[in-house]
Amino acid sequence: MSLRTVLAASAATLAAAPALADVNIYTTRQPELIEPVMDAFTEETGIAVNLAFVDEGIVERLRAEGARSPADLVMTVDIANLQQIVDAGVVQPVDSQVLRDAIPAELRSPDDLWFALTERARIVYASRERVADGEVTTYEALSDPEWDGRICTRSGLHDYNLALTGAMIAHHGEDYTRDWAEGVKSNLARAPEGNDRAQVRAIWAGECDISLGNTYYMGLMVNDPEQQEWADSVRIVFPTFEDGGTHINVSGIAMTQAAPNRDEALQLMEWLVSPQAQEIYAEVNNEYPVIEGAAPSELVASWGTFEGDRTDLSEIASHRAEALRIMEEVDFDG
Incomplete structure (x- = not known):
């Protein structure tokens, strides 16, 4: 199923139609910026992804929903926002050697609570x-x-x-x-x-x-x-x-405390730091990959190095x- 057919406008939609998604994400990123990479994940794994754009109030929403929250993951565009979510105690640590090996230590939390996806x-x-x-x-x-x-x-x-x-x-x-x-x-x-x-x-x-x-x-x-x-x-x-x-700043991801689809959510997190996903990010969003050896797009590379x-x-x-x-x-x- 295409991501665009399951895109939700709010958490209420997520909760009302859980059967449409194997992984539910609350995100402050505009959905169209991350749809291409999520589409590729769905095509490769068969796991559908449901995005709910939440411009403000992710922490309050997750606190209100508690263990009933349909959200598996949160994605933000800024480290400060991501850290606020972590500090609120609404996410859980993710023990993944794949993530630790792929992402440099300074681009993930030491307690495995958040992980950068792009720079x-x-x-x-x-x-x-x-x-x-x-x-x-x-x-x-x-x-x-x-x-x-x-x-x-x-x-x-x-x-x-x-x-x-x-x-x-x-x-x-x-x-x-x-x-x-x-x-x-x-x-x-x-x-x-x-x-x-x-x-x-x-x-x-x-x-x-x-x-x-x-x-x-x-x-x-x-x-x-x-x-x-x-x-x-x-x-x-x-x-x-x-x-x-x-x-530098990052877009990043964390797993919620509730995470009703934890295994699938972890699979998505690990896939997002694969060379394939990082290449899509680089081409579509004009951002810098976080994994070693992954090249920025030709356009981004033309701006120079730093x-x-x-x-x-x-x-x-x-x-x-x-x-x-x-x-x-x-x-x-x-």
């Missing part, structure tokens, strides 16, 4: 016309006066920017990060608004010269006729931390509350 880098989109090669080198330098009035970004309270701020705390501590956030704010060309692609549009329109964004948005823009001109106006730059590499920062993702996630407090204290979005 993306939080990079700088730089104007081809107004920013010289080598002008952007570090995240720390984004607070330097030379960028006064030249930076665009989405909300400082968004998960992607909170993760970057959490990583800055991990590298330099809270006091430094507060000063850094104030410096970046003072360099903004406009108040934060829109998503990552909106920032590239602003560069194209001449409103700013650089912006923060995730790598895969370039793939989305170049494949959209209405946005390709925006993409052509910028190039991707991979900044680093002064004492580290380029900031050395990912290997600060433990659990540590970065643990600084989310401090990062949020700093962004609120400096009134970053004000």
